[in-house]
Amino acid sequence: MADRAELTADASRCTGCRLCMLACSFANHRVHRPGASYVRVEVDEKEFACRIFIDREKCRRCLVCVEFCESGALQAKAAPLAASAEGA
Amino acid sequence: MAVLLKVDLTGGVIEKEDVTGWEERYLGGVGVNTALLSDLVPAGADPLGPDNVLLFGVGPLVGTMLPTACRTEATAKSPLSGRFGTASSGGSFGPYLRYAGVEYLAFFGRAPAPALLVVEEGQGRLLEAGDLWGLTVWETTDRIRAKLGHEYRVLAIGPAGENLVRFASIQNDYFASFGRTGLGAVMGSKNLKAVAVRGDGGLEVAHRQEFLKLRKEAFARVKAEPSFGFMKRYGSMVVADPFDATGALPGRNFTVGSYPDWEQTRGRKIFETRYKERDVACFACPIACAHWSRVREEGPWLGLATRGLEVTFVMEFGAKLELKSIPEIFRCVDICNHYGLDVVSAAGCVAFLTEAFENGLITEREIGFALAFGDFAAISRLLLLIANREGIGDLLAEGVLRASRRLPGSERFAMHVKGVEIPVKDPRAKCDTFTFGYLTSTRGGDSLRARSPVEAVLQGMVDFRTEPLGVDAAHIEKLDMPVRLKREIFGDPPGAVDLPAMTRYAEDLITIINCVGLCIRPPVLRSLGPDFYARVLRAVTGRQYDEESVLAAAAAVWEMQREFNRREGETAADYRYPERFYREGLPGKGGSTVPALDSGQVEANVLAYLRLRGRN
Ligand code: SF4
Ligand code: SF4
Numbered sequence: 046m047a048d049r050a051e052l053t054a055d056a057s058r059c060t061g062c063r064l065c066m067l068a069c070s071f072a073n074h075r076v077h078r079p080g081a082s083y084v085r086v087e088v089d090e091k092e093f094a095c096r097i098f099i100d101r102e103k104c105r106r107c108l109v110c111v112e113f114c115e116s117g118a119l120q121a122k123a124a125p126l127a128a129s130a131e132g133a
Numbered sequence: 134m135a136v137l138l139k140v141d142l143t144g145g146v147i148e149k150e151d152v153t154g155w156e157e158r159y160l161g162g163v164g165v166n167t168a169l170l171s172d173l174v175p176a177g178a179d180p181l182g183p184d185n186v187l188l189f190g191v192g193p194l195v196g197t198m199l200p201t202a203c204r205t206e207a208t209a210k211s212p213l214s215g216r217f218g219t220a221s222s223g224g225s226f227g228p229y230l231r232y233a234g235v236e237y238l239a240f241f242g243r244a245p246a247p248a249l250l251v252v253e254e255g256q257g258r259l260l261e262a263g264d265l266w267g268l269t270v271w272e273t274t275d276r277i278r279a280k281l282g283h284e285y286r287v288l289a290i291g292p293a294g295e296n297l298v299r300f301a302s303i304q305n306d307y308f309a310s311f312g313r314t315g316l317g318a319v320m321g322s323k324n325l326k327a328v329a330v331r332g333d334g335g336l337e338v339a340h341r342q343e344f345l346k347l348r349k350e351a352f353a354r355v356k357a358e359p360s361f362g363f364m365k366r367y368g369s370m371v372v373a374d375p376f377d378a379t380g381a382l383p384g385r386n387f388t389v390g391s392y393p394d395w396e397q398t399r400g401r402k403i404f405e406t407r408y409k410e411r412d413v414a415c416f417a418c419p420i421a422c423a424h425w426s427r428v429r430e431e432g433p434w435l436g437l438a439t440r441g442l443e444v445t446f447v448m449e450f451g452a453k454l455e456l457k458s459i460p461e462i463f464r465c466v467d468i469c470n471h472y473g474l475d476v477v478s479a480a481g482c483v484a485f486l487t488e489a490f491e492n493g494l495i496t497e498r499e500i501g502f503a504l505a506f507g508d509f510a511a512i513s514r515l516l517l518l519i520a521n522r523e524g525i526g527d528l529l530a531e532g533v534l535r536a537s538r539r540l541p542g543s544e545r546f547a548m549h550v551k552g553v554e555i556p557v558k559d560p561r562a563k564c565d566t567f568t569f570g571y572l573t574s575t576r577g578g579d580s581l582r583a584r585s586p587v588e589a590v591l592q593g594m595v596d597f598r599t600e601p602l603g604v605d606a607a608h609i610e611k612l613d614m615p616v617r618l619k620r621e622i623f624g625d626p627p628g629a630v631d632l633p634a635m636t637r638y639a640e641d642l643i644t645i646i647n648c649v650g651l652c653i654r655p656p657v658l659r660s661l662g663p664d665f666y667a668r669v670l671r672a673v674t675g676r677q678y679d680e681e682s683v684l685a686a687a688a689a690v691w692e693m694q695r696e697f698n699r700r701e702g703e704t705a706a707d708y709r710y711p712e713r714f715y716r717e718g719l720p721g722k723g724g725s726t727v728p729a730l731d732s733g734q735v736e737a738n739v740l741a742y743l744r745l746r747g748r749n
């Protein structure tokens with residue numbers, strides 16, 4: 046999977062919608078269960094701040110979460126050339 | 134399976150019941166709540182007594198990955214109107230209640246001491262909450278999470294609910310409110326301070342492939358709707374300027390329809406450029422219509438950070454009460470959120486008293502201080518007095534209808550329909566689905582249960598019974614709505630909008646949305662219709678629906694609400710605006726005046742509407 050893009054997170058853009066968690070858990074476990082997602086967003090509603098954690102060991106880099114991240118907080122960063130070459 | 138937790142607060146006993154059958158028949162959310170309320174609350178019950186039942190309902194789409202599928206509906210007999218009471222809230226409580234294995238909550242009786250319900254892993258348990266009584270929503274939520282854990286979602290009442298203010302709200306995730314019809318007071322009357330939920334279960338769908346297709350379709354349709362970008366950018370503030378431009382503001386307790394300095398002081402542009410910091414979404418929402426805002430200018434509010442502005446906030450505090458400063462509006466809304474007050478009714482009560490004061494019906498001595506529109510110190514002080522039921526606040530906590538009965542001569546300043554203070558927009562400027570809906574709503578004077586999916590905000594009426602068609606024939610052709618209704622409402626070929634018929638349809642469409650648990654903001658309201666909801670309900674639940682059967686279920690739910698109201702004494706005579714709208718013209722843009730409403734025309738529309746609904 047080294048040629049697949051890497052997932053990057055910018056929590057300052059996150060709206061706290063948690064669609065990424067629904068997308069990931071449904072894609073990987075066929076169930077809507079935020080707790081089973083490989084990307085985890087913690088939202089502090091009171092002061093409005095978000096924290097994004099990615100479980101890089103388990104993440105399959107399928108990028109479904111990126112597809113539904115309307116704010117651009119999650120993005121796919123192209124893998125470095127060397128890595129692609131390695132994978133190819 | 135749809136699970137109902139029946140919580141007997143008097144005896145401290147909790148039972149589980151399977152309500153799948155009810156959900157199948159009434160779709161879920163407000164539908165199931167309505168059926169349960171009609172069944173469980175005896176006629177004539179005191180809304181603040183132990184016989185009332187407080188319900189929370191989370192529809193079958195909530196918690197699945199569909200745009201805005203996050204809403205929870207709270208329902209009870211209203212202490213404000215004495216009729217059907219209900220309110221919807223976003224946030225994240227609903228999805229997590231479902232992840233905890235529960236869809237519906239029913240609270241009976243009255244706890245002997247302040248109580249907190251905790252729901253997790255399909256079970257509920259009651260805890261003592263004496264230490265939380267008297268605290269604001271913020272303090273309550275923080276304390277519960279400090280004790281139980283940050284992963285708990287909390288809904289709570291503030292002091293206003295405890296003090297039985299008849300328009301107290303229930304808040305969840307701090308800012309998201311079940312605002313209208315005083316359900317916070319029902320919760321307070323039951324000695325129930327809060328509900329905390331932790332959910333880590335999962336929700337499957339009946340037909341996965343079909344669901345994935347529909348999910349794609351739903352996101353595409355919502356995002357392609359032209360209102361999507363505007364909603365994201367301005368939130369509901371998008372209509373703040375058009376309402377001013379069309380002279381439809383509720384200024385000065387519905388006596389001024391437009392302000393020359395509106396856009397410069399509290400319009401959508403200044404909100405966006407000066408205060409808005411970032412976009413905030415409810416759970417599962419790609420629109421993110423809420424915004425996080427911060428005051429960066431010198432002055433007493435420097436650094437104030439909050440969620441907003443919403444158009445309701447600026448209409449209620451900026452127009453109805455004439456506050457010109459957005460930071461002052463933020464502060465008033467913060468008071469409402471922390472103390473648990475419905476913004477619309479609270480502002481309506483303050484505006485009512487201010488006008489009564491200006492007309493000499495109540496004195497400075499009786500109030501304790503002078504009142505004036507635009508006077509932040511007086512307005513914010515009154516809000517706190519209401520929440521605490523102190524001094525004159527005790528009278529206003531009863532709502533404008535009851536308060537006006539105790540102040541002879543003030544009835545003409547009590548702006549309500551069926552006892553519920555009316556919101557945000559003046560029907561004289563335009564008596565369209567939005568404002569006509571104040572009359573027909575089963576929860577009294579409110580705008581959120583009837584809104585046309587083809588609304589043309591800036592165009593005037595064609596005639597008193599006909600709205601302009603805000604879209605072209607191709608749009609109508611594609612619109613998700615049964616063909617027979619398109620013909621009935623728009624004509625064939627489509628030319629205009631029949632107001633009574635559209636009102637009935639808009640109410641049914643919004644009922645469907647509040648049953649399944651999506652949000653009624655325009656990108657959803659305008660893009661998804663009965664056919665989509667039928668297909669997605671089939672895919673998620675495996676139950677059989679088509680567009681006609683979901684519409685019929687929604688109409689049946691509405692009829693149950695009307696039946697509940699008839700049982701409590703409602704008649705066709707209650708479908709009436711405050712007298713001001715029939716007697717006074719409304720000063721609008723640039724020195725123009727909109728004439729008073731013709732009561733014969735309004736009544737003709739009401740009759741046409743009631744005929745479509747069947748039975749009065
Ligand atoms: S989808 Fe994007 S905006 Fe939404 S919670 Fe995830 S990271 Fe944040
Ligand atoms: S890229 Fe990783 S985190 Fe995102 S959906 Fe796929 S597996 Fe989950």
Ligand code: SF4
Pocket residue numbers: 201203223224413414415416418419420421422423652653654
């Ligand atoms: S549109 Fe606004 S109110 Fe509706 S779910 Fe999204 S963020 Fe919440």
